[in-house]
Amino acid sequence: MEKYARQREVWDRMADAFQPTESQTSVEPLADRSGKAGVGTQPTPPKAQATPINLVGRREALQHMTQNVLAGLTLALWSSQPRAVEAAASELEALELPELPPPQPGEDVLMRMMRDLQRALAKPKEQRHWVMVIDLRKCVGCHACTIACVTENALPPGVLYRPVMEEEVGTYPHVARRFLPRPCLQCGNPPCVPVCPVHATWKGADGIVVIDYDACIGCRYCITACPYGARSFDFGEHHSDNAPHRAEYDMVASPEYGQFRQRQGQQSPVGNARKCHFCKHRIEKGMLPQCVTTCIGRATFFGDANDSANLVSELIASPNVMRLKEELGTEPSAYYLV
Amino acid sequence: MQRYEQIEPMEPIIGPGQTYATITERISSIPLTDLRQTPRGWLVGFAISFSFLMLFLISILWLFARGTGIWGLNIPVAWGFAIINFVWWIGIGHAGTLISAVLLLFQQSWRNSINRFAEAMTLFAVACAGLFPILHLGRPWLFYWLIPYPNTLGMWPQFRSPLAWDVFAISTYATVSLLFWLVGLIPDFAILRDRAAGKLQRQIFGLLSLGWRSSSRHWHRYEMAYLILAALSTPLVVSVHSIVSLDFAVSQLPGWHVTIFPPYFVAGAVFSGFAMVLTLTIPIRKWYNLEDFITMKHLDNMAKVMLVTGSIVFYGYLMELFYGWYSASAFEQFMVLNRMIGPYAPFFWALIVCNGIIPQLLWFKFFRQNIPFLFVFSIIVNIGMWLERFVIVVISLHREFLPSSWDMYTPTFWDWSLYIGSFGLFFTLLFLFIRFLPMINIFEMSMLQFSENEKAHGREARRVQLAGDTPEPAEMA
Ligand code: SF4
Ligand code: SF4
Numbered sequence: 083m084e085k086y087a088r089q090r091e092v093w094d095r096m097a098d099a100f101q102p103t104e105s106q107t108s109v110e111p112l113a114d115r116s117g118k119a120g121v122g123t124q125p126t127p128p129k130a131q132a133t134p135i136n137l138v139g140r141r142e143a144l145q146h147m148t149q150n151v152l153a154g155l156t157l158a159l160w161s162s163q164p165r166a167v168e169a170a171a172s173e174l175e176a177l178e179l180p181e182l183p184p185p186q187p188g189e190d191v192l193m194r195m196m197r198d199l200q201r202a203l204a205k206p207k208e209q210r211h212w213v214m215v216i217d218l219r220k221c222v223g224c225h226a227c228t229i230a231c232v233t234e235n236a237l238p239p240g241v242l243y244r245p246v247m248e249e250e251v252g253t254y255p256h257v258a259r260r261f262l263p264r265p266c267l268q269c270g271n272p273p274c275v276p277v278c279p280v281h282a283t284w285k286g287a288d289g290i291v292v293i294d295y296d297a298c299i300g301c302r303y304c305i306t307a308c309p310y311g312a313r314s315f316d317f318g319e320h321h322s323d324n325a326p327h328r329a330e331y332d333m334v335a336s337p338e339y340g341q342f343r344q345r346q347g348q349q350s351p352v353g354n355a356r357k358c359h360f361c362k363h364r365i366e367k368g369m370l371p372q373c374v375t376t377c378i379g380r381a382t383f384f385g386d387a388n389d390s391a392n393l394v395s396e397l398i399a400s401p402n403v404m405r406l407k408e409e410l411g412t413e414p415s416a417y418y419l420v
Numbered sequence: 421m422q423r424y425e426q427i428e429p430m431e432p433i434i435g436p437g438q439t440y441a442t443i444t445e446r447i448s449s450i451p452l453t454d455l456r457q458t459p460r461g462w463l464v465g466f467a468i469s470f471s472f473l474m475l476f477l478i479s480i481l482w483l484f485a486r487g488t489g490i491w492g493l494n495i496p497v498a499w500g501f502a503i504i505n506f507v508w509w510i511g512i513g514h515a516g517t518l519i520s521a522v523l524l525l526f527q528q529s530w531r532n533s534i535n536r537f538a539e540a541m542t543l544f545a546v547a548c549a550g551l552f553p554i555l556h557l558g559r560p561w562l563f564y565w566l567i568p569y570p571n572t573l574g575m576w577p578q579f580r581s582p583l584a585w586d587v588f589a590i591s592t593y594a595t596v597s598l599l600f601w602l603v604g605l606i607p608d609f610a611i612l613r614d615r616a617a618g619k620l621q622r623q624i625f626g627l628l629s630l631g632w633r634s635s636s637r638h639w640h641r642y643e644m645a646y647l648i649l650a651a652l653s654t655p656l657v658v659s660v661h662s663i664v665s666l667d668f669a670v671s672q673l674p675g676w677h678v679t680i681f682p683p684y685f686v687a688g689a690v691f692s693g694f695a696m697v698l699t700l701t702i703p704i705r706k707w708y709n710l711e712d713f714i715t716m717k718h719l720d721n722m723a724k725v726m727l728v729t730g731s732i733v734f735y736g737y738l739m740e741l742f743y744g745w746y747s748a749s750a751f752e753q754f755m756v757l758n759r760m761i762g763p764y765a766p767f768f769w770a771l772i773v774c775n776g777i778i779p780q781l782l783w784f785k786f787f788r789q790n791i792p793f794l795f796v797f798s799i800i801v802n803i804g805m806w807l808e809r810f811v812i813v814v815i816s817l818h819r820e821f822l823p824s825s826w827d828m829y830t831p832t833f834w835d836w837s838l839y840i841g842s843f844g845l846f847f848t849l850l851f852l853f854i855r856f857l858p859m860i861n862i863f864e865m866s867m868l869q870f871s872e873n874e875k876a877h878g879r880e881a882r883r884v885q886l887a888g889d890t891p892e893p894a895e896m897a
Contacts, residue, residue, distance in 0.1 A: 150570070151570045152570075153570075153572065240494070240495070245824070245825075247822065247824035247825075248824070249823075249824070262824075264822070264824075273671070273672055276578070276580040276581060277580075277581050277582070277583070277670065277671065278578055278581055279566055279577055279578055279581040279583035279584040279587075280565045280566065280575060280576075280577060280578065280584075281576065281577070281578040297565070297575065298558075298559075299557050299558065299559050299560075299562045299563065299565055299566070300488070300557050300558015300559045301553075301556065301557055301558070301583055302493075302498040302499060302556075302558065303581065303583055303667075305495070305498040306498055306499055306671060306673065306676075306817060307671045307672070307673075309672055309673070309820070309821045310821065310822060311495065311496060311820065311821070311822055311825035314495050315488075315493070315495065315498055315558065316558075317487060317488060317489030317493070318486070318487040318489050319489060348487060348559070350559075352487065352558075353487055353488070353557075353558030353559040354558060354559070355558075407821060410672055
């Protein structure tokens with residue numbers, strides 16, 4: 083519940099500033115209050131409640147008002163920095179990661195990725211750069227990752243984070259199909275970020291572009307700006323919409339960003355832009371993204387590209403690597419092996 | 421009044437036989453008519469507009485209850501009618517500002533009879549336009565987060581986003597237009613106050629006229645204020661629609677990522693605005709017998725402005741196609757082809773016919789002075805300008821970079837009802853305006869009459885002078 087800690091502090095402080103006491107002409111510095119302001123606790127009432135509320139001097143009232151306005155202004159300026167969505171990362175330091183067996187010849191590649199992941203998690207967040215590598219030669223087009231993602235993130239109809247695109251190449255009788263799974267590419271220079279008018283989406287320190295559902299007003303600008311069609315909009319539909327009653331699977335809370343939001347009525351994430359976040363909530367618990375663990379062809383790899391011993395770093399170094407629409411200058415963090 | 425003496429119109433801009441008294445009488449009699457004697461035509465028109473306004477409100481209610489999913493939006497086409505209508509309405513508003521501010525600064529005195537009306541149209545169009553971006557939001561009740569206000573929620577707009585610029589562009593535009601319109605109305609409110617028969621009317625107009633007593637000091641201050649406001653609104657004619665166009669141009673989408681957008685949008689805005697002024701003034705001058713004030717000269721001039729802006733817009737279309745081809749980028753080239761022969765090609769060709777080809781007829785005086793043609797033409801242009809936004813928004817979005825995410829956009833009933841309902845809002849306001857406020861500037865018409873008389877005297881004097889007969893200087897005054 084670190085979510086609005088900072089806002090709460092300032093709020094408490096302003097509530098204090100409004101308390102009409104003679105003693106309290108100046109407010110305490112922010113840091114002093116942070117311990118006291120628990121969830122739902124009211125600010126401690128000042129001891130001497132001598133003056134009734136309507137006897138605040140005009141000078142004092144003005145002073146308080148100025149303080150409020152200044153607090154509001156400056157807070158808003160700081161807050162263009164990452165907010166609640168990223169807060170989960172701080173809990174991570176204390177995370178107990180499972181003990182993994184030592185590397186063995188012929189083991190599943192997932193084991194190696196798990197070990198790589200644990201190594202990356204031991205580093206500070208700013209030094210990681212999560213990337214995904216998808217081996218198109220191995221993809222069999224089973225769409226298991228798409229479905230795994232839908233179940234993991236409890237996605238409603240119309241919202242897909244990782245569709246697998248299909249294409250038929252050649253002319254009959256020499257035809258073949260090829261498949262292209264497309265998560266959000268977590269661009270290094272994401273065109274979807276600067277267009278957001280309320281700063282509800284930004285690129286985190288670890289390279290993941292996140293959306294703050296609380297802040298997003300649903301203008302859909304980012305959706306039109308993403309050249310890969312990686313963002314979708316939650317129009318508030320349910321799988322069991324025309325059924326007699328809402329199915330249970332529609333009521334599952336989505337664990338995205340560790341927030342466990344229930345989709346109902348017009349509450350977020352209904353009315354928000356949504357997109358793949360590399361299963362941020364899973365990574366930070368030491369798990370691989372759901373699409374990676376599900377891939378039956380072991381065609382999707384995930385890891386920290388800032389670590390040269392990491393599997394993905396090896397794969398990215400291979401000569402047959404490409405990124406989608408490189409010419410747009412978006413610097414995607416998802417690589418394809420062709 | 422210096423500024424009225426600059427041009428000498430070929431055709432009268434006030435009908436013959438009008439005097440100061442008849443001008444004031446004719447115009448002020450409309451708002452001062454007793455409520456019980458409201459013309460039946462007005463009542464019918466108002467009732468129809470009002471029912472559309474109700475449709476608008478119902479659509480909004482349903483939208484708020486169910487969310488934007490009631491529209492035909494889907495994932496590649498995440499912007500639909502709401503944005504199209506927004507751009508369309510805001511474009512319509514531009515003619516008002518152009519007529520009232522730019523033509524004032526250029527001393528085009530013919531504008532005097534249509535400026536009040538055009539400004540009112542601007543205001544109402546901006547009111548409609550301002551609603552659409554809010555309705556467009558997935559969570560419309562949070563629209564105020566777009567405004568930078570001190571708060572402890574930690575919300576602050578991101579100034580890199582053109583959508584945040586829009587907020588400033590539109591709110592500035594609405595404020596300045598409203599001020600300009602209200603300031604322009606003050607002397608007329610005073611005239612109405614002085615002529616009002618009923619006590620209530622007198623009081624209301626008295627309140628609105630802010631104690632105007634027509635003293636020369638009042639006039640002096642007024643003229644200055646009006647000129648300053650005109651100078652303030654002039655840059656807005658250019659800036660507002662440029663910023664709206666940046667909503668598109670900033671994105672990398674083929675069909676949006678075009679440098680020509682700002683000038684081309686501004687020209688389009690003026691084009692569509694004049695079309696709307698024509699659509700509205702032609703019937704009104706007929707119904708209220710205002711042919712003496714909104715003369716053929718006005719219609720002809722407006723047609724000329726439309727010819728110029730229409731040609732710029734047409735040039736813009738051609739340039740978009742040219743650069744699509746010239747870019748040598750597969751996506752841009754595909755976008756051009758998709759416009760011309762894709763599933764929405766009929767819209768594109770209709771656009772070319774409405775906005776590109778038909779306006780070229782205005783080169784001929786016969787068409788510029790043919791009132792039925794002008795009326796039909798103005799409606800065609802209105803449709804064409806709406807199609808232009810449809811082409812830009814929907815055709816560009818529905819087939820973008822990755823073919824696997826292509827989709828079609830099919831508007832639903834609620835898309836249409838919101839659009840058609842917004843006409844209800846516009847026309848309801850407009851009907852109220854023509855019924856209760858002077859729709860033509862009374863005092864400016866009187867001044868115009870004065871300067872026309874002066875000019876007539878001047879011509880007479882020159883003629884006499886040439887004949888060698890010096891007139892008495894006293895007569896000149
Ligand atoms: S793929 Fe699209 S949504 Fe993802 S970061 Fe890039 S631009 Fe943004
Ligand atoms: S839809 Fe939400 S995240 Fe996307 S640009 Fe709009 S406010 Fe920002």
